[in-house]
Amino acid sequence: MQVPFLSFDAQNEMIRDKVLEAMTNVFDSKWYILGEHVERFEQEYAAFNNTKACIGVANGLDALHIALKILGVGPGDEVIVPSNTYIATWLAVSYTGATLVPVEPDAATYNLDPKKIEAAITGKTKVIMPVHLYGQACEMDSIMGIASKHNIFVVEDNAQAQGASFYGRLTGSFGIANGTSFYPGKNLGALGDAGAITLNDDELTIKARSFRNYGSHKKYHNEVIGVNSRLDELQAAILSVKLPFLSQLTQSRIAVANLYHAYLSEIPQLQLPAVAPGATHVNHVYLILTDQRDALQQHLAGKGIGTFIHYPVPPHLQAAYQHLGYKRGDFPIAERIAGTCLSLPIWPGLAEHDIHYIYSTVKAFFHG
Numbered sequence: 061m062q063v064p065f066l067s068f069d070a071q072n073e074m075i076r077d078k079v080l081e082a083m084t085n086v087f088d089s090k091w092y093i094l095g096e097h098v099e100r101f102e103q104e105y106a107a108f109n110n111t112k113a114c115i116g117v118a119n120g121l122d123a124l125h126i127a128l129k130i131l132g133v134g135p136g137d138e139v140i141v142p143s144n145t146y147i148a149t150w151l152a153v154s155y156t157g158a159t160l161v162p163v164e165p166d167a168a169t170y171n172l173d174p175k176k177i178e179a180a181i182t183g184k185t186k187v188i189m190p191v192h193l194y195g196q197a198c199e200m201d202s203i204m205g206i207a208s209k210h211n212i213f214v215v216e217d218n219a220q221a222q223g224a225s226f227y228g229r230l231t232g233s234f235g236i237a238n239g240t241s242f243y244p245g246k247n248l249g250a251l252g253d254a255g256a257i258t259l260n261d262d263e264l265t266i267k268a269r270s271f272r273n274y275g276s277h278k279k280y281h282n283e284v285i286g287v288n289s290r291l292d293e294l295q296a297a298i299l300s301v302k303l304p305f306l307s308q309l310t311q312s313r314i315a316v317a318n319l320y321h322a323y324l325s326e327i328p329q330l331q332l333p334a335v336a337p338g339a340t341h342v343n344h345v346y347l348i349l350t351d352q353r354d355a356l357q358q359h360l361a362g363k364g365i366g367t368f369i370h371y372p373v374p375p376h377l378q379a380a381y382q383h384l385g386y387k388r389g390d391f392p393i394a395e396r397i398a399g400t401c402l403s404l405p406i407w408p409g410l411a412e413h414d415i416h417y418i419y420s421t422v423k424a425f426f427h428g
């Protein structure tokens with residue numbers, strides 16, 4: 061039996077005809093950059109995310125970078141980031157020249173621990189960047205409270221959590237400007253790179269629209285030193301086809317996670333994901349922790365089950381951040397997650413018999 065870590069089969073089958081038709085429409089429109097398809101998707105995604113505006117950009121990393129730039133973040137500013145995240149969150153800050161201030165996650169939810177944020181705030185802190193990691197909403201009431209008390213911006217990294225919420229409010233709608241990613245494997249995925257900024261502020265919306273397009277509103281008139289980071293018409297048209305299916309696809313992910321939880325909770329050697337009160341989890345990743353991670357991964361691979369590690373090296377120990385001078389032991393919770401985490405297959409359409417097969421293979425590993 062073979063269970064791949066990720067399969068697009070079920071969702072592609074669902075949308076195949078509509079996507080091919082949308083691609084043909086863009087081809088025939090003979091207009092490929094910043095046209096009606098981008099405008100339409102921006103409106104649809106803003107409506108979905110319950111924000112006033114959405115600005116399509118080339119990818120999720122650019123969305124975060126542009127969100128920070130339009131807030132004026134730069135050298136001398138400090139930005140609080142999770143020690144446990146995908147490196148893109150950190151890279152976006154590095155591009156601005158601001159200083160990274162990592163804060164440890166909660167050991168059960170793996171998300172930024174609100175109790176540890178205030179100790180990291182200084183007179184230079186300009187932004188807190190919560191990341192709704194693996195698909196679970198961060199504890200946004202505490203985070204927004206701390207930010208407003210200290211007069212700090214919040215920029216959410218919502219790349220993994222489209223449709224998640226905290227006490228009913230959607231992630232990507234709390235911060236002053238937020239980034240998300242439509243990388244193909246994300247919960248809402250394009251057929252290539254794509255991303256978006258979601259926000260409510262009119263002035264920042266104007267700035268972001270200009271910044272993504274060379275810092276220009278009017279062709280050949282440049283107000284600021286911007287970037288070229290536009291969402292393609294083709295990707296926008298595809299995303300417009302996929303967006304109406306997102307809640308169905310999310311429900312399918314949640315059903316898979318619930319089955320995993322029911323089966324795997326009887327295995328005491330595993331730590332399963334915990335959800336904070338008020339938070340929902342859209343299960344971008346189903347992450348388990350075990351001290352025997354590497355052996356378990358090998359065992360599963362031998363039985364045809366694909367797994368992944370999100371992520372094997374935390375940002376502070378990456379070669380790219382060697383210059384910051386961090387060493388092993390500086391962020392022990394992030395390091396423990398990196399050393400023990402394993403992501404099991406989770407995708408819309410993963411069948412119950414596959415989940416049962418994965419469960420019994422995991423069980424045999426520990427009891428065999």
Ligand SMILES: *Cc1c(COP(=O)(O)O)cnc(C)c1O
Nearest residue numbers: 119120121146148149219241243
């Ligand atoms: C995927 C991801 C990004 C970056 O998105 P890209 O579209 O790949 O640039 C940023 N942050 C997190 C947490 C992600 O998972």
